[in-house]
Amino acid sequence: MDDVSTMVARQYEAYAYPEPFSDLEAQIAAGYQQFGDPSRYGPLIWPEGRPRQKLRILCAGCGTVQAAYFAFTNRDCEVVGVDLSSSSLAHERFLQDKHGLTNLRLFQGDLREVGQVGQQFDYIVCSGVLHHMADPDEGLRALASVLDPAGAMLLMVYGATTRTGVYLLQDALRRLNVPQSPEGVAFGRRLVGQLPSHHYARWYTSGAEELKHDTAFVDTFLHPQDRAYTVPQLLEMLEQGGLKLHSWIDNGLYFADAALNEFQPDVREAVARLPDAEQWAVVESLTLRIGMHMAIARPAAVASRIDFDAPDWDLLRPQWMPDFRCIRAASGQQPAQFRRGSVTLDLGPTESALLAAADGSRSLRDIFALPLLASMPPAERAARGGRFFSQLWRMGHLMFSRAPS
Numbered sequence: 001m002d003d004v005s006t007m008v009a010r011q012y013e014a015y016a017y018p019e020p021f022s023d024l025e026a027q028i029a030a031g032y033q034q035f036g037d038p039s040r041y042g043p044l045i046w047p048e049g050r051p052r053q054k055l056r057i058l059c060a061g062c063g064t065v066q067a068a069y070f071a072f073t074n075r076d077c078e079v080v081g082v083d084l085s086s087s088s089l090a091h092e093r094f095l096q097d098k099h100g101l102t103n104l105r106l107f108q109g110d111l112r113e114v115g116q117v118g119q120q121f122d123y124i125v126c127s128g129v130l131h132h133m134a135d136p137d138e139g140l141r142a143l144a145s146v147l148d149p150a151g152a153m154l155l156m157v158y159g160a161t162t163r164t165g166v167y168l169l170q171d172a173l174r175r176l177n178v179p180q181s182p183e184g185v186a187f188g189r190r191l192v193g194q195l196p197s198h199h200y201a202r203w204y205t206s207g208a209e210e211l212k213h214d215t216a217f218v219d220t221f222l223h224p225q226d227r228a229y230t231v232p233q234l235l236e237m238l239e240q241g242g243l244k245l246h247s248w249i250d251n252g253l254y255f256a257d258a259a260l261n262e263f264q265p266d267v268r269e270a271v272a273r274l275p276d277a278e279q280w281a282v283v284e285s286l287t288l289r290i291g292m293h294m295a296i297a298r299p300a301a302v303a304s305r306i307d308f309d310a311p312d313w314d315l316l317r318p319q320w321m322p323d324f325r326c327i328r329a330a331s332g333q334q335p336a337q338f339r340r341g342s343v344t345l346d347l348g349p350t351e352s353a354l355l356a357a358a359d360g361s362r363s364l365r366d367i368f369a370l371p372l373l374a375s376m377p378p379a380e381r382a383a384r385g386g387r388f389f390s391q392l393w394r395m396g397h398l399m400f401s402r403a404p405s
Protein backbone atom coordinates (compact mmCIF):
# COMPACT_ATOMS: atom_id res chain seq x y z
CA MET A 1 0.00 0.00 0.00
CA ASP A 2 1.18 3.55 -0.66
CA ASP A 3 1.11 6.14 2.14
CA VAL A 4 -2.22 7.48 0.95
CA SER A 5 -3.95 4.09 0.94
CA THR A 6 -2.56 3.49 4.47
CA MET A 7 -3.91 6.82 5.73
CA VAL A 8 -7.25 6.28 3.97
CA ALA A 9 -7.53 2.73 5.33
CA ARG A 10 -6.84 4.03 8.85
CA GLN A 11 -9.67 6.54 8.56
CA TYR A 12 -12.22 4.00 7.31
CA GLU A 13 -11.18 1.48 10.00
CA ALA A 14 -12.02 4.03 12.69
CA TYR A 15 -14.87 5.79 10.85
CA ALA A 16 -16.44 3.15 8.59
CA TYR A 17 -18.61 4.77 5.94
CA PRO A 18 -21.48 5.18 5.42
CA GLU A 19 -23.08 5.11 8.87
CA PRO A 20 -24.13 1.45 8.91
CA PHE A 21 -27.68 0.22 9.25
CA SER A 22 -28.76 -3.24 10.33
CA ASP A 23 -31.53 -4.34 7.96
CA LEU A 24 -31.48 -3.87 4.19
CA GLU A 25 -35.06 -4.98 3.73
CA ALA A 26 -36.43 -2.48 6.27
CA GLN A 27 -34.20 0.31 4.95
CA ILE A 28 -35.27 -0.26 1.34
CA ALA A 29 -38.93 -0.42 2.40
CA ALA A 30 -38.38 3.00 4.02
CA GLY A 31 -37.15 4.43 0.69
CA TYR A 32 -33.39 3.80 0.75
CA GLN A 33 -31.88 3.16 -2.67
CA GLN A 34 -28.54 3.11 -4.42
CA PHE A 35 -28.42 4.94 -7.74
CA GLY A 36 -27.43 2.89 -10.74
CA ASP A 37 -28.75 -0.42 -9.38
CA PRO A 38 -28.95 -2.64 -12.50
CA SER A 39 -32.22 -4.16 -11.29
CA ARG A 40 -33.81 -0.71 -11.79
CA TYR A 41 -31.55 1.18 -14.21
CA GLY A 42 -30.94 -1.61 -16.76
CA PRO A 43 -32.13 0.27 -19.88
CA LEU A 44 -30.01 3.28 -19.01
CA ILE A 45 -26.90 1.14 -18.49
CA TRP A 46 -27.43 -1.21 -21.45
CA PRO A 47 -29.80 0.42 -23.96
CA GLU A 48 -28.92 -2.39 -26.36
CA GLY A 49 -30.26 -4.97 -23.86
CA ARG A 50 -28.78 -6.49 -20.70
CA PRO A 51 -25.78 -8.64 -21.65
CA ARG A 52 -26.77 -11.57 -19.42
CA GLN A 53 -29.14 -12.26 -16.56
CA LYS A 54 -26.46 -13.39 -14.13
CA LEU A 55 -24.35 -10.23 -14.11
CA ARG A 56 -20.89 -10.22 -12.57
CA ILE A 57 -20.88 -7.10 -10.40
CA LEU A 58 -17.90 -5.54 -8.62
CA CYS A 59 -18.31 -2.97 -5.84
CA ALA A 60 -14.87 -1.37 -5.62
CA GLY A 61 -14.45 0.46 -2.31
CA CYS A 62 -17.80 -0.91 -1.15
CA GLY A 63 -17.79 0.59 2.36
CA THR A 64 -20.22 -0.78 4.94
CA VAL A 65 -23.36 -1.46 2.86
CA GLN A 66 -23.03 -1.17 -0.91
CA ALA A 67 -21.90 -4.69 -1.88
CA ALA A 68 -24.57 -6.28 0.32
CA TYR A 69 -27.16 -3.91 -1.12
CA PHE A 70 -26.34 -4.87 -4.71
CA ALA A 71 -26.31 -8.57 -3.79
CA PHE A 72 -29.67 -8.16 -2.05
CA THR A 73 -31.40 -6.34 -4.93
CA ASN A 74 -29.75 -8.51 -7.62
CA ARG A 75 -30.06 -11.99 -6.14
CA ASP A 76 -29.59 -13.60 -9.53
CA CYS A 77 -26.17 -11.92 -9.97
CA GLU A 78 -22.72 -12.57 -8.50
CA VAL A 79 -21.42 -9.64 -6.47
CA VAL A 80 -17.83 -9.07 -5.35
CA GLY A 81 -17.05 -6.36 -2.78
CA VAL A 82 -13.51 -5.02 -2.27
CA ASP A 83 -12.45 -2.51 0.37
CA LEU A 84 -9.36 -1.46 2.29
CA SER A 85 -11.24 -1.33 5.57
CA SER A 86 -11.84 -4.50 7.58
CA SER A 87 -14.40 -2.76 9.79
CA SER A 88 -16.44 -1.77 6.72
CA LEU A 89 -16.22 -5.32 5.41
CA ALA A 90 -17.30 -6.66 8.82
CA HIS A 91 -20.56 -4.78 8.42
CA GLU A 92 -20.98 -6.02 4.85
CA ARG A 93 -20.53 -9.54 6.29
CA PHE A 94 -23.12 -8.85 8.98
CA LEU A 95 -25.64 -7.88 6.27
CA GLN A 96 -24.60 -10.88 4.19
CA ASP A 97 -25.36 -13.26 7.07
CA LYS A 98 -28.55 -11.49 8.06
CA HIS A 99 -30.04 -11.66 4.56
CA GLY A 100 -28.49 -14.96 3.43
CA LEU A 101 -26.57 -13.38 0.55
CA THR A 102 -24.88 -16.45 -0.90
CA ASN A 103 -24.21 -14.46 -4.12
CA LEU A 104 -21.74 -12.12 -2.35
CA ARG A 105 -17.96 -12.49 -1.95
CA LEU A 106 -15.89 -9.97 -0.01
CA PHE A 107 -12.18 -9.20 -0.20
CA GLN A 108 -10.00 -6.86 1.81
CA GLY A 109 -7.50 -5.05 -0.38
CA ASP A 110 -6.58 -2.13 -2.59
CA LEU A 111 -8.66 -1.76 -5.73
CA ARG A 112 -5.43 -1.16 -7.65
CA GLU A 113 -4.86 -4.89 -7.18
CA VAL A 114 -8.35 -5.96 -8.19
CA GLY A 115 -6.85 -8.02 -11.03
CA GLN A 116 -5.88 -10.57 -8.34
CA VAL A 117 -9.55 -11.51 -7.96
CA GLY A 118 -9.00 -13.20 -11.33
CA GLN A 119 -12.31 -12.24 -12.89
CA GLN A 120 -13.92 -9.89 -15.44
CA PHE A 121 -17.03 -7.92 -14.53
CA ASP A 122 -20.11 -6.78 -16.45
CA TYR A 123 -20.78 -3.94 -14.05
CA ILE A 124 -18.44 -2.08 -11.73
CA VAL A 125 -19.72 0.24 -9.05
CA CYS A 126 -17.15 2.67 -7.69
CA SER A 127 -18.75 5.50 -5.81
CA GLY A 128 -16.96 7.94 -3.57
CA VAL A 129 -13.63 6.13 -3.88
CA LEU A 130 -11.41 7.27 -6.77
CA HIS A 131 -11.28 10.83 -5.45
CA HIS A 132 -9.65 9.48 -2.26
CA MET A 133 -6.75 7.86 -4.10
CA ALA A 134 -3.29 9.36 -4.62
CA ASP A 135 -3.67 8.66 -8.34
CA PRO A 136 -7.34 8.29 -9.33
CA ASP A 137 -6.34 7.68 -12.97
CA GLU A 138 -4.38 4.64 -11.87
CA GLY A 139 -7.42 3.41 -9.91
CA LEU A 140 -9.67 3.86 -12.93
CA ARG A 141 -7.21 2.02 -15.19
CA ALA A 142 -7.14 -0.90 -12.73
CA LEU A 143 -10.94 -1.08 -12.80
CA ALA A 144 -11.07 -0.75 -16.61
CA SER A 145 -8.65 -3.69 -16.86
CA VAL A 146 -11.24 -6.03 -15.27
CA LEU A 147 -14.26 -4.63 -17.11
CA ASP A 148 -15.87 -6.83 -19.76
CA PRO A 149 -15.56 -5.17 -23.22
CA ALA A 150 -19.39 -4.80 -23.26
CA GLY A 151 -19.50 -3.77 -19.59
CA ALA A 152 -20.37 -0.58 -17.77
CA MET A 153 -19.24 1.31 -14.67
CA LEU A 154 -21.15 3.44 -12.25
CA LEU A 155 -18.75 6.12 -11.08
CA MET A 156 -19.37 8.74 -8.47
CA VAL A 157 -16.77 11.43 -7.91
CA TYR A 158 -17.18 14.71 -6.07
CA GLY A 159 -18.21 17.81 -8.00
CA ALA A 160 -15.72 20.66 -7.63
CA THR A 161 -17.96 23.72 -7.71
CA THR A 162 -20.31 22.79 -4.87
CA ARG A 163 -17.47 21.66 -2.61
CA THR A 164 -15.44 24.88 -2.69
CA GLY A 165 -16.25 25.57 0.97
CA VAL A 166 -15.39 22.00 1.99
CA TYR A 167 -11.84 22.43 0.70
CA LEU A 168 -11.41 25.79 2.44
CA LEU A 169 -12.41 24.18 5.72
CA GLN A 170 -10.35 21.02 5.14
CA ASP A 171 -7.32 23.23 4.59
CA ALA A 172 -7.95 25.24 7.77
CA LEU A 173 -8.49 22.11 9.90
CA ARG A 174 -5.35 20.49 8.47
CA ARG A 175 -3.24 23.54 9.32
CA LEU A 176 -4.72 23.46 12.82
CA ASN A 177 -3.68 19.79 13.13
CA VAL A 178 -7.22 18.80 14.08
CA PRO A 179 -7.18 15.01 14.48
CA GLN A 180 -9.66 12.36 13.33
CA SER A 181 -10.96 11.72 16.84
CA PRO A 182 -14.07 12.50 18.90
CA GLU A 183 -12.30 15.64 20.16
CA GLY A 184 -11.31 16.66 16.61
CA VAL A 185 -14.87 16.19 15.39
CA ALA A 186 -16.26 18.19 18.32
CA PHE A 187 -13.78 21.00 17.61
CA GLY A 188 -14.62 20.91 13.88
CA ARG A 189 -18.34 21.08 14.60
CA ARG A 190 -17.85 24.09 16.91
CA LEU A 191 -15.77 25.77 14.22
CA VAL A 192 -18.40 25.18 11.51
CA GLY A 193 -21.00 26.67 13.88
CA GLN A 194 -18.96 29.90 14.09
CA LEU A 195 -18.40 30.41 10.38
CA PRO A 196 -19.92 33.59 8.98
CA SER A 197 -23.21 33.05 7.18
CA HIS A 198 -21.59 33.88 3.82
CA HIS A 199 -18.96 31.14 4.15
CA TYR A 200 -19.20 28.62 1.30
CA ALA A 201 -18.86 25.71 3.76
CA ARG A 202 -22.01 26.85 5.59
CA TRP A 203 -23.94 26.77 2.37
CA TYR A 204 -22.62 23.22 1.80
CA THR A 205 -23.48 22.01 5.31
CA SER A 206 -27.03 23.37 5.07
CA GLY A 207 -27.78 20.80 2.33
CA ALA A 208 -25.88 17.82 3.78
CA GLU A 209 -28.17 15.94 6.18
CA GLU A 210 -25.72 13.12 6.77
CA LEU A 211 -23.18 15.42 8.46
CA LYS A 212 -25.02 14.73 11.73
CA HIS A 213 -23.09 11.43 11.74
CA ASP A 214 -19.46 11.75 12.90
CA THR A 215 -18.32 9.35 10.19
CA ALA A 216 -19.72 11.72 7.52
CA PHE A 217 -18.20 14.76 9.25
CA VAL A 218 -14.77 13.09 9.20
CA ASP A 219 -15.32 11.95 5.59
CA THR A 220 -16.16 15.51 4.56
CA PHE A 221 -13.96 17.84 6.60
CA LEU A 222 -11.14 15.75 8.08
CA HIS A 223 -10.26 13.58 5.10
CA PRO A 224 -6.51 13.31 4.42
CA GLN A 225 -6.97 12.71 0.68
CA ASP A 226 -9.79 14.21 -1.28
CA ARG A 227 -10.20 15.94 -4.60
CA ALA A 228 -13.14 16.92 -6.79
CA TYR A 229 -13.87 17.18 -10.49
CA THR A 230 -15.46 19.64 -12.87
CA VAL A 231 -17.32 18.16 -15.85
CA PRO A 232 -14.36 18.70 -18.23
CA GLN A 233 -11.97 17.11 -15.71
CA LEU A 234 -14.21 14.07 -15.33
CA LEU A 235 -14.57 13.63 -19.10
CA GLU A 236 -10.79 13.91 -19.43
CA MET A 237 -10.24 11.27 -16.71
CA LEU A 238 -12.62 8.87 -18.47
CA GLU A 239 -10.87 9.37 -21.79
CA GLN A 240 -7.48 8.70 -20.18
CA GLY A 241 -8.91 5.43 -18.87
CA GLY A 242 -10.15 4.34 -22.34
CA LEU A 243 -13.75 5.02 -21.30
CA LYS A 244 -16.49 7.39 -22.35
CA LEU A 245 -19.39 8.99 -20.62
CA HIS A 246 -22.36 6.86 -21.61
CA SER A 247 -25.01 8.56 -19.46
CA TRP A 248 -25.48 10.69 -16.40
CA ILE A 249 -27.66 9.15 -13.73
CA ASP A 250 -29.57 12.46 -13.56
CA ASN A 251 -29.61 14.38 -16.84
CA GLY A 252 -31.70 17.03 -15.11
CA LEU A 253 -28.63 18.41 -13.34
CA TYR A 254 -26.63 18.84 -16.55
CA PHE A 255 -28.93 19.93 -19.38
CA ALA A 256 -30.19 23.50 -19.51
CA ASP A 257 -33.87 22.45 -19.89
CA ALA A 258 -34.41 21.66 -16.22
CA ALA A 259 -31.20 22.82 -14.57
CA LEU A 260 -31.60 26.43 -15.74
CA ASN A 261 -35.33 26.77 -15.22
CA GLU A 262 -34.76 29.71 -12.88
CA PHE A 263 -32.91 31.61 -15.63
CA GLN A 264 -34.51 33.72 -18.38
CA PRO A 265 -35.32 31.89 -21.64
CA ASP A 266 -32.61 33.75 -23.61
CA VAL A 267 -29.88 32.42 -21.28
CA ARG A 268 -31.38 28.95 -21.13
CA GLU A 269 -31.68 28.76 -24.91
CA ALA A 270 -28.14 30.08 -25.49
CA VAL A 271 -26.74 27.39 -23.15
CA ALA A 272 -28.97 24.69 -24.69
CA ARG A 273 -27.50 25.44 -28.13
CA LEU A 274 -23.99 24.48 -26.95
CA PRO A 275 -22.60 21.02 -27.73
CA ASP A 276 -23.41 18.65 -24.83
CA ALA A 277 -20.05 18.68 -23.03
CA GLU A 278 -19.87 22.49 -23.18
CA GLN A 279 -23.46 22.78 -22.02
CA TRP A 280 -22.81 20.55 -18.98
CA ALA A 281 -19.70 22.55 -18.05
CA VAL A 282 -21.59 25.85 -18.25
CA VAL A 283 -24.61 24.51 -16.35
CA GLU A 284 -22.30 23.25 -13.59
CA SER A 285 -20.69 26.68 -13.26
CA LEU A 286 -24.00 28.55 -13.31
CA THR A 287 -25.94 26.37 -10.88
CA LEU A 288 -23.35 25.07 -8.35
CA ARG A 289 -25.77 22.21 -7.72
CA ILE A 290 -23.55 19.26 -8.59
CA GLY A 291 -21.85 18.08 -5.41
CA MET A 292 -21.39 14.61 -6.90
CA HIS A 293 -21.07 13.51 -10.48
CA MET A 294 -22.89 10.20 -10.93
CA ALA A 295 -22.11 8.76 -14.31
CA ILE A 296 -22.30 5.56 -16.28
CA ALA A 297 -19.04 5.10 -18.18
CA ARG A 298 -18.37 2.38 -20.74
CA PRO A 299 -15.48 1.30 -22.93
CA ALA A 300 -15.25 3.81 -25.78
CA ALA A 301 -16.25 1.17 -28.37
CA VAL A 302 -19.63 0.47 -26.72
CA ALA A 303 -20.54 3.77 -25.05
CA SER A 304 -23.50 5.17 -26.91
CA ARG A 305 -25.17 8.43 -26.10
CA ILE A 306 -28.87 8.65 -26.84
CA ASP A 307 -29.09 10.60 -30.11
CA PHE A 308 -32.36 12.12 -31.31
CA ASP A 309 -30.72 13.14 -34.59
CA ALA A 310 -29.86 9.54 -35.54
CA PRO A 311 -31.89 8.23 -38.52
CA ASP A 312 -33.72 5.58 -36.45
CA TRP A 313 -34.26 7.75 -33.36
CA ASP A 314 -37.97 6.90 -33.25
CA LEU A 315 -37.15 3.24 -32.55
CA LEU A 316 -35.97 4.25 -29.07
CA ARG A 317 -38.20 2.88 -26.31
CA PRO A 318 -38.85 5.37 -23.54
CA GLN A 319 -39.53 4.45 -19.94
CA TRP A 320 -39.74 6.31 -16.68
CA MET A 321 -36.67 6.71 -14.50
CA PRO A 322 -37.04 4.55 -11.37
CA ASP A 323 -37.84 7.46 -9.05
CA PHE A 324 -40.26 9.29 -11.42
CA ARG A 325 -43.88 9.10 -10.27
CA CYS A 326 -47.33 10.41 -11.15
CA ILE A 327 -48.60 11.99 -7.96
CA ARG A 328 -51.90 13.36 -9.35
CA ALA A 329 -53.93 12.39 -12.42
CA ALA A 330 -55.28 15.14 -14.71
CA SER A 331 -58.89 16.06 -13.98
CA GLY A 332 -60.99 18.81 -15.53
CA GLN A 333 -58.83 21.94 -15.85
CA GLN A 334 -56.27 20.56 -13.42
CA PRO A 335 -53.05 19.23 -15.02
CA ALA A 336 -51.54 15.91 -14.04
CA GLN A 337 -48.59 16.21 -11.67
CA PHE A 338 -45.41 14.14 -11.71
CA ARG A 339 -42.49 14.13 -9.31
CA ARG A 340 -38.88 12.98 -9.26
CA GLY A 341 -36.90 13.87 -6.14
CA SER A 342 -37.69 17.50 -5.41
CA VAL A 343 -38.69 18.30 -9.03
CA THR A 344 -42.38 18.48 -9.94
CA LEU A 345 -43.81 18.65 -13.43
CA ASP A 346 -47.34 19.60 -14.52
CA LEU A 347 -48.60 18.10 -17.78
CA GLY A 348 -51.85 18.40 -19.72
CA PRO A 349 -54.00 15.39 -20.66
CA THR A 350 -52.38 14.57 -24.06
CA GLU A 351 -48.84 14.85 -22.74
CA SER A 352 -49.62 12.76 -19.67
CA ALA A 353 -51.27 10.12 -21.88
CA LEU A 354 -48.11 10.06 -24.03
CA LEU A 355 -46.08 9.59 -20.90
CA ALA A 356 -48.34 6.79 -19.69
CA ALA A 357 -47.52 4.93 -22.92
CA ALA A 358 -43.78 5.16 -22.18
CA ASP A 359 -43.46 1.81 -20.41
CA GLY A 360 -40.39 0.42 -22.17
CA SER A 361 -42.44 -1.92 -24.36
CA ARG A 362 -43.28 0.58 -27.13
CA SER A 363 -40.96 2.51 -29.39
CA LEU A 364 -41.53 6.21 -29.97
CA ARG A 365 -42.79 5.25 -33.43
CA ASP A 366 -45.42 2.98 -31.80
CA ILE A 367 -46.40 5.74 -29.41
CA PHE A 368 -46.77 8.33 -32.19
CA ALA A 369 -49.14 5.93 -33.98
CA LEU A 370 -51.50 5.68 -30.98
CA PRO A 371 -55.07 6.94 -31.51
CA LEU A 372 -54.54 9.74 -29.01
CA LEU A 373 -52.52 11.65 -31.64
CA ALA A 374 -54.80 10.70 -34.56
CA SER A 375 -55.93 14.29 -35.13
CA MET A 376 -52.35 15.38 -35.95
CA PRO A 377 -50.63 14.85 -39.33
CA PRO A 378 -47.92 12.13 -39.01
CA ALA A 379 -44.98 14.52 -39.52
CA GLU A 380 -46.27 16.79 -36.79
CA ARG A 381 -46.74 13.86 -34.39
CA ALA A 382 -43.10 12.89 -34.82
CA ALA A 383 -41.84 16.48 -34.56
CA ARG A 384 -43.90 17.43 -31.51
CA GLY A 385 -43.63 14.02 -29.90
CA GLY A 386 -39.87 13.96 -30.47
CA ARG A 387 -39.47 17.38 -28.85
CA PHE A 388 -41.58 16.30 -25.87
CA PHE A 389 -39.79 12.99 -25.20
CA SER A 390 -36.29 14.33 -25.80
CA GLN A 391 -36.98 17.20 -23.41
CA LEU A 392 -38.22 14.82 -20.71
CA TRP A 393 -35.04 12.79 -21.21
CA ARG A 394 -32.87 15.91 -20.83
CA MET A 395 -34.85 16.76 -17.68
CA GLY A 396 -33.82 13.38 -16.28
CA HIS A 397 -37.29 11.82 -16.11
CA LEU A 398 -36.91 9.19 -18.85
CA MET A 399 -34.45 6.56 -19.98
CA PHE A 400 -34.42 4.94 -23.40
CA SER A 401 -33.59 1.46 -24.59
CA ARG A 402 -33.18 0.10 -28.08
CA ALA A 403 -34.29 -3.41 -27.17
CA PRO A 404 -37.63 -4.52 -25.64
CA SER A 405 -37.38 -4.57 -21.86
Ligand SMILES: C[S@@+](CC[C@H](N)C(=O)[O-])C[C@H]1O[C@@H](n2cnc3c(N)ncnc32)[C@H](O)[C@@H]1O
Binds near residue numbers: 005082109129
Ligand atom coordinates in the same frame (compact mmCIF):
# COMPACT_ATOMS: atom_id res chain seq x y z
C1 LIG B 1 -16.64 7.24 1.06
S1 LIG B 1 -16.55 5.54 1.22
C2 LIG B 1 -17.70 5.00 0.00
C3 LIG B 1 -18.31 3.67 0.29
C4 LIG B 1 -19.29 3.16 -0.77
N1 LIG B 1 -18.71 3.08 -2.06
C5 LIG B 1 -20.53 4.00 -0.80
O1 LIG B 1 -20.76 4.74 -1.78
O2 LIG B 1 -21.30 3.94 0.16
C6 LIG B 1 -15.00 5.13 0.48
C7 LIG B 1 -14.63 3.67 0.66
O3 LIG B 1 -13.59 3.37 -0.27
C8 LIG B 1 -12.60 2.60 0.37
N2 LIG B 1 -11.33 2.84 -0.35
C9 LIG B 1 -10.67 4.01 -0.50
N3 LIG B 1 -9.57 3.83 -1.24
C10 LIG B 1 -9.56 2.51 -1.61
C11 LIG B 1 -8.68 1.71 -2.37
N4 LIG B 1 -7.59 2.24 -2.92
N5 LIG B 1 -8.98 0.42 -2.54
C12 LIG B 1 -10.10 -0.15 -1.97
N6 LIG B 1 -10.95 0.57 -1.21
C13 LIG B 1 -10.69 1.88 -1.03
C14 LIG B 1 -12.59 3.10 1.80
O4 LIG B 1 -12.03 2.16 2.70
C15 LIG B 1 -14.08 3.36 2.03
O5 LIG B 1 -14.74 2.24 2.58
